[in-house]
Amino acid sequence: MKFACCRRSWASFWLAPLTSRRLVLLFATSLAAATPPIVIQNATILTVTKGTLNGSVLIRDGKIAEVGEKIMVPADAKVIDASGQFVMPGIIDCHSHIAADSINEGSVSVSSMVGIEDVLNPDDISIYRAVAGGVTTANILHGSANSIGGKCTVIKLRWGKDAHDMIFQGALPGIKFALGENPKRAGNPTGQRIGAGNVQGRYPATRMGVEDVIREAFNEAKVYQQSWKDYNEKIAQGEQPAAPRRDLKLEPLVEVLEGKRLVHAHCYRADEILMLLRVADDYGFKIRTLQHVLEGYKVAKEIAAHGAGASTFSDWWAYKLEAFDAIPYNAAIMTRKGVLVSLNSDSDELMRHLNDEAAKTMKYGGLNETEALSLVTINPAKQLMIDNRVGSIEVGKDADLTIFDKHPLSNYAKVEKVFIDGQLYFDRASDLADRPERETEKKKLMDKEKEEQKKNAPVGRGRPAA
Amino acid sequence: MKSLLVGFLLILPLAAADDDSFLIRGATVHPVASAEIQNGSVLVQNGKIVGIGRNIAAPKGTRIVEGKGLHVYPGMIDSATEMGLSEIGAVRESVDVGEIGKFDPQLRAEIAINPSSEHIPVTRANGITSVIAMPMSAGGGGGFGRGGGGSIITGQAALVHLDGWTWEEMEIKKSAGMGMRFPIIPPPPGRFFGADFPGAKTFTESKKDYETELRELKEFFENARRYQKAKAAKEKGFQTDLKYEAMLPVLEGKEPLIVMASRERAIRDAVQFADQQKVRVIIADPRELGKMGTELKSRNIPAILGPTLALPLHEDDPYDAAYTLPDQFYKAGVKFAFGSFDNQFARDLPYQAAMAVAFGLPVDEAVKAVTLNAAQIWGVADRIGSIEEGKSADLMVTDGDPLEAKTQVKLLYIKGKTVDLDNRHKRLYEKYLNRP
Numbered sequence: 001m002k003f004a005c006c007r008r009s010w011a012s013f014w015l016a017p018l019t020s021r022r023l024v025l026l027f028a029t030s031l032a033a034a035t036p037p038i039v040i041q042n043a044t045i046l047t048v049t050k051g052t053l054n055g056s057v058l059i060r061d062g063k064i065a066e067v068g069e070k071i072m073v074p075a076d077a078k079v080i081d082a083s084g085q086f087v088m089p090g091i092i093d094c095h096s097h098i099a100a101d102s103i104n105e106g107s108v109s110v111s112s113m114v115g116i117e118d119v120l121n122p123d124d125i126s127i128y129r130a131v132a133g134g135v136t137t138a139n140i141l142h143g144s145a146n147s148i149g150g151k152c153t154v155i156k157l158r159w160g161k162d163a164h165d166m167i168f169q170g171a172l173p174g175i176k177f178a179l180g181e182n183p184k185r186a187g188n189p190t191g192q193r194i195g196a197g198n199v200q201g202r203y204p205a206t207r208m209g210v211e212d213v214i215r216e217a218f219n220e221a222k223v224y225q226q227s228w229k230d231y232n233e234k235i236a237q238g239e240q241p242a243a244p245r246r247d248l249k250l251e252p253l254v255e256v257l258e259g260k261r262l263v264h265a266h267c268y269r270a271d272e273i274l275m276l277l278r279v280a281d282d283y284g285f286k287i288r289t290l291q292h293v294l295e296g297y298k299v300a301k302e303i304a305a306h307g308a309g310a311s312t313f314s315d316w317w318a319y320k321l322e323a324f325d326a327i328p329y330n331a332a333i334m335t336r337k338g339v340l341v342s343l344n345s346d347s348d349e350l351m352r353h354l355n356d357e358a359a360k361t362m363k364y365g366g367l368n369e370t371e372a373l374s375l376v377t378i379n380p381a382k383q384l385m386i387d388n389r390v391g392s393i394e395v396g397k398d399a400d401l402t403i404f405d406k407h408p409l410s411n412y413a414k415v416e417k418v419f420i421d422g423q424l425y426f427d428r429a430s431d432l433a434d435r436p437e438r439e440t441e442k443k444k445l446m447d448k449e450k451e452e453q454k455k456n457a458p459v460g461r462g463r464p465a466a
Numbered sequence: 467m468k469s470l471l472v473g474f475l476l477i478l479p480l481a482a483a484d485d486d487s488f489l490i491r492g493a494t495v496h497p498v499a500s501a502e503i504q505n506g507s508v509l510v511q512n513g514k515i516v517g518i519g520r521n522i523a524a525p526k527g528t529r530i531v532e533g534k535g536l537h538v539y540p541g542m543i544d545s546a547t548e549m550g551l552s553e554i555g556a557v558r559e560s561v562d563v564g565e566i567g568k569f570d571p572q573l574r575a576e577i578a579i580n581p582s583s584e585h586i587p588v589t590r591a592n593g594i595t596s597v598i599a600m601p602m603s604a605g606g607g608g609g610f611g612r613g614g615g616g617s618i619i620t621g622q623a624a625l626v627h628l629d630g631w632t633w634e635e636m637e638i639k640k641s642a643g644m645g646m647r648f649p650i651i652p653p654p655p656g657r658f659f660g661a662d663f664p665g666a667k668t669f670t671e672s673k674k675d676y677e678t679e680l681r682e683l684k685e686f687f688e689n690a691r692r693y694q695k696a697k698a699a700k701e702k703g704f705q706t707d708l709k710y711e712a713m714l715p716v717l718e719g720k721e722p723l724i725v726m727a728s729r730e731r732a733i734r735d736a737v738q739f740a741d742q743q744k745v746r747v748i749i750a751d752p753r754e755l756g757k758m759g760t761e762l763k764s765r766n767i768p769a770i771l772g773p774t775l776a777l778p779l780h781e782d783d784p785y786d787a788a789y790t791l792p793d794q795f796y797k798a799g800v801k802f803a804f805g806s807f808d809n810q811f812a813r814d815l816p817y818q819a820a821m822a823v824a825f826g827l828p829v830d831e832a833v834k835a836v837t838l839n840a841a842q843i844w845g846v847a848d849r850i851g852s853i854e855e856g857k858s859a860d861l862m863v864t865d866g867d868p869l870e871a872k873t874q875v876k877l878l879y880i881k882g883k884t885v886d887l888d889n890r891h892k893r894l895y896e897k898y899l900n901r902p
Contacts (some may be wrong), residue, residue, distance in 0.1 A: 125781050132785045181556075297898045317891075318585065318810045320556035329895040336899070347775045352785075354819060359871040365895070411820035411870050412829075414789075435784060442782060 035061060036076045038422060040403065043082035048089055048370060048377050049392035057087060059113075059399040062421035067393055080403075085416060088373060088408050089392050090136025090400030091354050092380040094311040095264070095291050095344035097141060098126035098351065099166065104143030105150055109183065109203060109213045112175060113248040115151030116140045120163035126348040127166075131157045131426045133352030134402035134415045137168060137390055139380075141291070142176040144266040147183045147204060147213035149176035152264060153250055154384055156400070156420050171386045174288070177254050177265035179272040181322050183210050211275050218283045221253035228254070262288035262385065264311075268322035270298035277306045289383045291344070293334075294326035300337035309340040309383035314357035317365070331375060332365020342380035355408040362409065372409055398422075469497055480784045486513040486882030489524040493533025498838045499852035500539055505891065508538055510859040513882030517851055531863075536876060539833070539868055540852050541595025541860035543840035544815050545770045546750060546805025548588065549599045549628070550579030555810070564617060568679075569686050571712040573621030575599045576640050579633045585809045587889035590628040592813040593875045595885075596638055596850060598770075598805065599624050600724065603647035618683055620645035622712065625844050627860070642844045643724040643748060644716050648736045649679035650729065687743055690717060696738035722746040724770070727778065730756030737761050748843060751807055753779040754793065759798025768801040768843045771835070773811070774818040792822035796831050803840035820869040832869060858882070866902040 038059040045067060046052050058066035058077070073079060097103050101119040105111040120140070130138065136157055142150030152174035155166040184205050204210050227244040234241040255261035263280070267273050267290050280287050289309040290296060294317070296303055296310045303310060312334070317326035334341045344360055345351035354376045361367040361375060381391025389398050399422035406413035418426035488510050495506035497518060509517035509524055519526075524530070553560035562578045579599055589597070601621035622641035630636035651672045667675070693710035694717055715721035725736045725747050733749055737758070740747040749762065751772035762769065770790055778787035793803045804819055806812040819832040841851025850858050859882035866873035878885040 126777075129777070295892075300898075300899070301901070315814070316810060317588075318554050321554055324554055324584075325894060327891040327894045329891065329899075333502065333899050349775065353775060353821070356821075356871060362872040363874060364891075399641045406824075409872065411817050412824045414824040431785070438782075 009031075014069060018268045036078050037065065037074050037075050038080065038399075038419075039071070039077045040080045040087055041073075041081050041400070043085050043087045043403070045393060046086060046088040046373060046408070047393040048373050049394060055400075057393060057401065059401075059419065059422040062399055062423070064393060064395055064397050064399050064401075067395060076189045077283050080401055080417070082416075084405075086404045086407050086413070087393065088355075088402050088404065089377040090390065090402050090418065090420065091134045091376045092342070092384070092391060093135050093138040093345050093351050093354060093376075094289060094342045094380040094383055095141055096130075096138040096348075097143070097346070097349055098138065098348055099124045099155060099163075100140055100235075104145040106143070106145035107202075109146050110148040110249060111142070111146045111150050112148050112217075112250075112252045113150075114142070115153070115173075116142055117151065117153040117167065117173075120153065120155070120166060122159075122161060122163045122166055126351075128426075129160055129302070129348065130351045131418050131420075132204060132356060132415060132428075132431070134404070134418060135351055135406070136400040136402065136418060136420045136425075137381075137384075137386070138351070139174065139264065139384055141174070141264060144176065144178035145185075146178060146181040147177075147210045148253070149178055149216050149266075151261075154386065157425065158420055158423075159425055168386065170389065172260065172262050173252075173255075174262040174264050174384075175256060176291075177214065177263055177287075179210050179265065179267040179276060180207060180269055181320060182266065183213075199453060202460065207272055208274070210272070211279060214279055216275070217250075217253055217281075218257070218279070218285075221250045221257060224250040225254045226255060237289050237303045257283065257285050259286070262463070264289045264291050266291045268292055268294045268326075270295040273299050274302055277302060277308065281306070288385075289342075292346070294323055294330060296339070297327065297333035298325075300334045300339050303334065304338040309342065309379070311336050311344045311380065311383060313346070314343055314360040328364035331361045332367050335361075335367060335371060335375075336365075340382055341375060342381055342383055343375045344380070355404070355413065356411055359409040359411065369409060375434050385387045477766050477889060481675060485884070486859070487511045487528040488531055488882075489522065490531040490533045490538055490861075491522070493536045493538045493863065495538045496540075496833070496852060497853040498736070498833060499854050506538075507533075508853060508859075508861065510861075510879070510882045511679045513716040513859055515853060515855055515857050515859050531877070533863065535865065537864045537866065537868075538853065539593070539862050539864065540837045540850070540857075541862050541878065541880065542593050542805050542815060542836040543803065543844075544594050544597040544812050544836075545588070545840045545843065546600055546772070546807045547589075547597045547812050548602070548809045549589065549626070549812065550581065550583045550633070551575060551599055551601070552809055553580070553585070554585055565621065566617075568616055568682065569615070569619045569709060570601070571619045571644055571716070573601050574624070574641070575601050576624035576626065576633055576637060579624065579626060579636065581630055581632055581636060584890045585812070586628050587886070588891055589809075589812040590878060590880075590885060591875060591887045591889050591892070592816070593864065593868055593878065594812060594815060594829075595860040595862070595878065595880050596625060596627050597812065598642060598844065599626060601645050603645075603726065616677060618647055618649065619686070620647065625782055625846065626817060627880050629883065629885050631809075638848040638850065639844065639846060641721060642714065642846075643722045644713075645727045646723045647727075648732045648739070649676050649683065650735075651676045666897050683739075687713075687717075690714075691879050716745055717743075719744070719746055722748045724748045726750045728753040728772075730754050731760055733758045734761070737765065737767065740765070740767070740809065744805060750805070753788070753791070754783075755794045755798060755800075759873045763799040766801075768803070768839075769795060769807045770843070771795065771802050772805060774804070774821045786825055789821050789825035792819075792835065793826035794834070796827055801839055801843065802835055803843050804835050814870045817871055823869065827867070 040057045055069035056071045100116050100119045105114045139154050141152045154168040154171035158166050184271050204213050287308040289311045291311050293310045293312050312330050315328035317323050331341050358372040358376045361372050378391035381387035390400050401419045403417040404413045405416050416428050491507040494501040507522040509522045548563050551562045600623035602618040603620050623643045623645050625639040625642040626636040690710045690713040696704050727733045727736045749769040776788040806815050819836050823829050823832045838851040841847040850860050858901040859879050863877035864873050864875050
């Protein structure tokens with residue numbers, strides 16, 4: 001279940017994007033032309049880091065220019081009346097697989113040579129759906145089939161833009177690690193005694209092997225790092241040595257050693273969590289975030305001491321053996337014990353209501369409203385080291401804002417508007433207004449397809465009649 | 467030590483005698499079947515609700531539960547789960563959800579419910595007092611959405627209380643309905659798993675499978691009817707057949723078919739089938755309503771709605787298609803209840819209902835869909851589903867709106883007995899919160 005598979009429908013995937021993108025493009029062009037400031041007025045503003053106030057937010061040039069109970073409305077400003085509504089920072093999902101055309105390079109146990117950035121798909125409808133759930137930034141991860149997986153990319157959900165323009169410029173790149181059942185299942189896909197089935201096993205097939213794979217890789221990476229250090233030293237001394245051969249697998253690991261690439265490690269059990277922290281200690285690098293980390297509450301002290309963040313689920317459990325000790329109090333215990341905690345989705349669906357997920361931590365473990373909201377805003381921003389840009393409503397930060405009709409920690413709340421860089425990327429009223437036109441367009445295309453099918457009949461493969 | 471023992475001896479007999487008799491007073495009572503009562507009371511005697519209102523006089527010595535600032539609701543009912551049938555989804559040995567075979571009406575979910583499943587206390591801690599445990603079409607053990615099982619008739623779903631030492635003690639209705647998957651032509655595997663994907667079938671092949679399954683289904687029903695006639699006529703040489711025997715309540719209209727049908731076409735097929743066979747059906751896990759609203763309403767066919775927190779069925783559906791579906795059913799006048807179709811998220815049942823409220827469903831209807839509607843659909847509205855005199859005292863006492871995640875369930879009663887709200891999760895929480 002948590003093998004980072006895509007679950008997508010087969011239907012004509014580009015239909016909805018077409019029309020809803022039109023809305024964004026319209027706004028984008030009108031904003032780009034004159035970029036008038038925007039004032040969101042009369043709202044309850046949940047800044048997350050600076051308390052809650054009733055007032056306004058001024059957006060200028062894609063940034064938050066002013067926040068206050070009373071602010072001067074510039075003459076050229078577009079005013080949005082948000083009476084009775086709630087503005088919060090755009091939600092940040094520290095673990096997602098949307099917008100990726102492939103997830104797992106599972107054939108090798110170290111796949112650090114591949115990266116999500118190369119397969120970003122800006123047409124994935126899940127992007128729009130996530131924006132409609134208030135999400136503005138997401139960490140797009142490689143899958144969990146490998147002890148050391150592929151490279152990860154942080155994106156802003158700028159629906160309608162191309163792949164390149166979705167990338168969160170300035171965010172450090174990441175890399176996925178994975179421990180426990182998933183990487184070892186790839187080693188033993190039959191679940192039988194190794195060699196019993198006719199499926200080729202792949203090292204590792206145990207948690208012991210997972211540790212070894214990571215150590216072996218960093219052993220290699222250290223040697224590789226040294227070869228470049230030696231080379232650069234010789235260059236500095238005026239020598240002309242032959243450059244080492246570039247190694248695309250080891251390069252990202254050297255970046256990890258040098259703190260230029262963040263490690264996001266999929267893990268479940270306390271033992272494997274501790275193992276990874278110790279391996280990282282030995283090789284002198286940091287685990288930036290432990291992902292899922294469902295037994296993190298058992299070793300919260302050690303996690304906090306290492307300085308790793310923890311990005312977990314609200315209440316998932318029992319879907320596999322290593323999730324049987326998962327508890328919904330995980331986020332609360334880790335928070336209380338000094339770990340920087342976020343809640344993530346790892347799901348195109350769950351991603352659309354992370355605010356509800358955050359509310360569960362008030363029930364399970366008694367976090368307060370600000371702590372709960374932090375789990376899906378400022379905390380994941382800190383984990384991704386982009387908190388200077390996003391994660392709270394503060395002057396100077398990117399104008400990534402989500403407007404809810406009710407308090408976002410209420411299960412009755414729904415998203416009304418979403419801004420990214422001060423541009424409107426989701427507006428429920430427009431979405432609703434566009435639907436009749438979208439239906440007409442769909443029908444036209446379906447009719448056309450039927451015509452084509454008639455013309456080209458008989459065909460061996462095709463779609464069922466509607 | 468001695469004084470402790472004496473203390474116990476003094477308290478124990480009293481507590482035991484009073485265990486399923488008490489008066490909750492000063493609470494906001496939400497009977498569901500009628501308007502809420504501020505500063506209200508609920509009187510329970512011998513496990514039954516015997517009084518509800520503003521001023522209820524309790525017999526002398528009745529245990530008093532002070533409900534000031536609290537809310538009393540009927541316990542919630544989850545109308546589709548794998549409760550007790552599945553412990554850890556990915557561990558085959560712990561899953562007893564889907565049997566091998568196409569027609570398995572003789573299978574009884576009830577007898578495979580593990581009363582010590584960790585899921586039971588976890589689920590009821592959030593106010594869910596009874597569930598439907600349902601055999602599913604999966605084949606070889608798997609559950610919802612796992613494996614492409616071939617079962618068409620999957621077996622008898624049981625309605626049980628989430629309390630009891632044995633499944634017999636848990637039982638509310640041993641067979642609340644007959645599980646069934648309506649044959650469909652599966653959609654093409656999609657752009658990620660192209661036509662070359664192992665097991666991918668051409669449309670012609672899929673259509674042929676569908677037609678075969680439909681024919682087999684009809685034949686099975688015809689055979690069951692012949693059996694019914696033969697039995698009634700006491701034909702010579704008549705022999706009991708466990709499969710057909712299990713079909714009799716369905717053929718007699720005493721027991722509904724719970725038909726898994728997600729797409730409009732499958733729903734239409736299922737309704738047509740019910741008309742032809744003159745059997746009762748409940749539509750389970752519909753993902754769209756389409757033009758079927760009137761059809762369902764006019765035939766009084768109810769639905770068990772699957773998770774509201776779900777992606778739209780089609781990629782080009784409105785983003786909120788799943789969120790608005792319950793309201794579509796409501797507006798069409800179709801009776802419905804919610805089911806989690808799962809175990810691990812069964813405790814989130816109220817939040818499924820809440821999302822429907824965010825997207826249009828009146829809140830009272832959402833509460834009904836996890837209480838009274840469910841009881842009505844399963845034919846037990848005389849026993850559970852609301853706070854009414856004569857009903858089983860299945861009650862949850864909360865500090866707020868139960869559809870809101872931040873609300874805590876403070877007390878829970880099943881058949882008037884105080885249910886322990888402790889569970890695996892709370893135990894691990896306390897253990898590790900206090901780790902030095």
